[in-house]
Amino acid sequence: MNIGTAAERSGLPAKTIRYYEEVGLVKATRGLNGYREYAETDVHKLRFLKRARNLGFSVEECRQLLSLYEDKTRESAEVKAIAQTKLDELETRLRELTELRNTLRHLVRCCSGDSRPDCPIIDELAG
DSSP states (O other): OHHHHHHHTTTTHHHHHHHHHHHHHHOOOOOTTTTTEEEHHHHHHHHHHHHHHHHHHHHHHHHHHHHHHHHHTTOOHHHHHHHHHHHHHHHHHHHHHHHHHHHHHHHHHOOOOSSSOOHHHHHHHOO
């Protein structure tokens, strides 16, 4: 199938598919006309990559996961370790974002938002 069909069936833009090919995550064959041709297995890989990226995995983490996906002798412990590391990163980021939200919420509450020039938000940003 051509890249347009692969894009439609995988839910990824053609540009993303080309990028994944460029970085070696998928390998399309080339037809006699020079156009990329994708097999059903490529579409499965693309869907896998889409789901992994949607879960926050980096391209390099996706490379590891894809390698494990293709390795039928893999140990699930390897996959779990990658997922646990990502979960730990997300938990840390979530705590950081929660702290930022709370700080900003406090500053917004403290600002009168009227015609006066005094503003605790500006004061906080100015240090």
